[in-house]
Amino acid sequence: MTFFAFFGAVELGLVYGLMTMGVFITFRVLNFPDLTVDGSLPLGAAVASVCVAGGMNPFFALIFATLAGFLAGTITGFLTTKLRILHLLASILTMTALYSVNIRVMGGRPNISLLGKRTVFDPVFSLGLPNYLAYNLVFLAFVAAIVAILAWLVKTEYGQSLLATGDNPRMITAMGVNTHFTIITGVGISNALVALSGGLVAQYQGTADVSMGVGTIVAGLASIVVGETLFGTRRVTGAIIAAVLGSVVYRLAIALALGLKFKRFSFTASDLNLITALLVVIALTVPLLKSRLKKRKKGAPFGKKPC
Amino acid sequence: MLRIENLSKRFGKNTASEVLAIDGLSLRVSPGEFACVIGSNGAGKSTLLACVSGATRPDEGKIVLEGEDITRQPENKRAGKIGRVFQDPLSGTCASMTIEENMALANRRGKPRTLRMGITKKEREKFREALSELNLGLENRLRDPVGLLSGGQRQSLSLIMATLVRPTLLLLDEHTAALDPKTANLVMNLTAEVVEKEKLTTVMITHNMRLALLHGTRLLMMHRGQILLDFDELSKSKLTLQDLLEKFDVALPENNTAGVLSDRMLLG
Numbered sequence: 301m302t303f304f305a306f307f308g309a310v311e312l313g314l315v316y317g318l319m320t321m322g323v324f325i326t327f328r329v330l331n332f333p334d335l336t337v338d339g340s341l342p343l344g345a346a347v348a349s350v351c352v353a354g355g356m357n358p359f360f361a362l363i364f365a366t367l368a369g370f371l372a373g374t375i376t377g378f379l380t381t382k383l384r385i386l387h388l389l390a391s392i393l394t395m396t397a398l399y400s401v402n403i404r405v406m407g408g409r410p411n412i413s414l415l416g417k418r419t420v421f422d423p424v425f426s427l428g429l430p431n432y433l434a435y436n437l438v439f440l441a442f443v444a445a446i447v448a449i450l451a452w453l454v455k456t457e458y459g460q461s462l463l464a465t466g467d468n469p470r471m472i473t474a475m476g477v478n479t480h481f482t483i484i485t486g487v488g489i490s491n492a493l494v495a496l497s498g499g500l501v502a503q504y505q506g507t508a509d510v511s512m513g514v515g516t517i518v519a520g521l522a523s524i525v526v527g528e529t530l531f532g533t534r535r536v537t538g539a540i541i542a543a544v545l546g547s548v549v550y551r552l553a554i555a556l557a558l559g560l561k562f563k564r565f566s567f568t569a570s571d572l573n574l575i576t577a578l579l580v581v582i583a584l585t586v587p588l589l590k591s592r593l594k595k596r597k598k599g600a601p602f603g604k605k606p607c
Numbered sequence: 608m609l610r611i612e613n614l615s616k617r618f619g620k621n622t623a624s625e626v627l628a629i630d631g632l633s634l635r636v637s638p639g640e641f642a643c644v645i646g647s648n649g650a651g652k653s654t655l656l657a658c659v660s661g662a663t664r665p666d667e668g669k670i671v672l673e674g675e676d677i678t679r680q681p682e683n684k685r686a687g688k689i690g691r692v693f694q695d696p697l698s699g700t701c702a703s704m705t706i707e708e709n710m711a712l713a714n715r716r717g718k719p720r721t722l723r724m725g726i727t728k729k730e731r732e733k734f735r736e737a738l739s740e741l742n743l744g745l746e747n748r749l750r751d752p753v754g755l756l757s758g759g760q761r762q763s764l765s766l767i768m769a770t771l772v773r774p775t776l777l778l779l780d781e782h783t784a785a786l787d788p789k790t791a792n793l794v795m796n797l798t799a800e801v802v803e804k805e806k807l808t809t810v811m812i813t814h815n816m817r818l819a820l821l822h823g824t825r826l827l828m829m830h831r832g833q834i835l836l837d838f839d840e841l842s843k844s845k846l847t848l849q850d851l852l853e854k855f856d857v858a859l860p861e862n863n864t865a866g867v868l869s870d871r872m873l874l875g
């Protein structure tokens with residue numbers, strides 16, 4: 301792998317690490333397989349792009365993207381709690397609806413270019429840093445900020461009730477928590493992070509595209525299982541950090557795979573989905589093999605609920 | 608205190624498997640009373656508690672707790688007044704969360720969840736103290752995930768958690784049934800101790816007649832969604848196991864005792 305390919309992969313790992321943290325909240329904390337993310341990632345990209353293209357400060361644009369993602373998540377939460385639609389189906393419905401919404405947001409077009417517009421990277425570029433450092437610095441700052449916020453949030457009364465909702469809804473209801481509220485807001489927060497990730501990706505790549513969300517959930521899950529396998533811990537905050545690291549490793553693995561050459565055969569970008577699926581399968585089997593080889597260690601990693 | 612009027616609950620309405628789980632049941636429980644409920648399988652005991660806790664909506668009737676009509680109140684809204692321990696030791700706690708986190712959740716029963724810290728230092732002291740009374744050594748394991756505890760430990764913890772915020776009403780649904788006899792005894796004694804000390808108004812379901820005679824200040828027997836027999840403290844104290852079996856026989860002439868009362872109920 302070249303020097304630039306390496307940094308490029310780390311960049312992607314970090315920016316999609318924000319998305320991975322969002323997926324972690326639904327998939328691992330709330331036990332909620334949420335496909336909304338395939339629609340909320342391009343939603344964030346679309347909203348941020350339209351705002352930036354309209355001359356808005358690129359940081360404010362990200363705030364609007366985040367809010368839009370939150371809203372999308374609450375819709376899925378609403379469908380599944382108040383209207384009692386199966387969570388998976390509810391999220392597919394929102395995702396499907398978002399496809400139309402995203403095109404509307406971009407003024408009827410399937411993509412928007414941000415060429416020549418201001419982005420969140422400008423202040424760092426003006427320091428004279430080389431590209432590969434500037435991008436990583438900005439993404440790292442966002443990741444650090446979100447990790448800090450989540451680490452605080454899960455320790456609050458609300459955050460604890462969120463964790464309990466995913467673990468044992470019957471118990472937390474008996475403790476006076478409205479699980480509809482925690483699910484709706486939890487899925488909202490998750491998609492807010494995914495949309496933030498999408499908004500940043502758009503500014504990074506200089507374009508928002510309605511189809512850029514395809515495979516978001518699979519990439520998120522792959523990152524989570526890779527993170528758990530390599531860096532799994534029992535504590536929530538540790539697990540969140542592991543998810544981000546997993547995202548970086550995942551992107552590095554893909555870059556590595558794309559660079560492989562076996563005589564005349566090499567992988568192409570369109571093989572990504574196959575590689576990802578294989579990666580998830582491997583990551584999911586490693587713990588199984590481990591546990592067969594030796595007895596289970598004390599305390600399962602976070603999200604793999606012991607009984 | 609607790610007033611139940613003409614309560615009815617039907618499952619599977621308009622289907623072949625329709626059952627009348629609660630059939631026009633009325634009941635008053637006074638403050639400080641510790642009522643044991645016995646009855647055969649399917650008598651409607653769990654359904655009765657589910658209606659009171661809000662887990663199930665009754666079809667008809669009224670439930671009034673401390674003068675407030677809670678019949679249609681959502682389950683989480685009435686949780687502030689009602690402490691519960693479930694039959695399944697896994698149901699009452701969050702396995703992936705630590706002992707202190709579980710207790711902190713319980714310590715906020717009925718209170719709004721804010722963005723303040725989920726556990727405070729002061730609380731930890733309170734939790735340690737409450738746990739040390741269990742004599743299970745849990746006071747030194749506050750940061751262990753509850754999933755590591757045994758069923759008996761989890762059930763004892765659930766009981767402590769249910770009473771951390773004083774409940775107006777404590778509901779216990781066969782909370783010792785899933786435990787081995789020795790542990791069940793331990794948890795039952797703890798229950799009696801806590802209820803007595805805190806003078807908690809309690810409704811406890813049990814399959815064990817011996818326990819029902821031993822504990823509590825009132826004994827109710829349910830059958831087919833109704834309360835068949837009701838003994839107050841005085842008449843209960845004079846009651847023997849043999850009396851109870853005979854009384855049940857008389858009340859239900861169409862059944863012989865063996866058919867209605869399982870062996871589990873006698874020996875438990």
Ligand SMILES: Nc1ncnc2c1ncn2[C@@H]1O[C@H](COP(=O)(O)OP(=O)(O)OP(=O)(O)O)[C@@H](O)[C@H]1O
Binds near residue numbers: 647652
């Ligand atoms: N969710 C439900 N759906 C359909 N029928 C139900 C449901 N819950 C209870 N029932 C039926 O209602 C009746 C009363 O059940 P309930 O669980 O209250 O009995 P119980 O007295 O607690 O019995 P046990 O001693 O076995 O716990 C039974 O006939 C049962 O099959």
Ligand SMILES: [Mg+2]
Binds near residue numbers: 652654
């Ligand atoms: Mg029952």
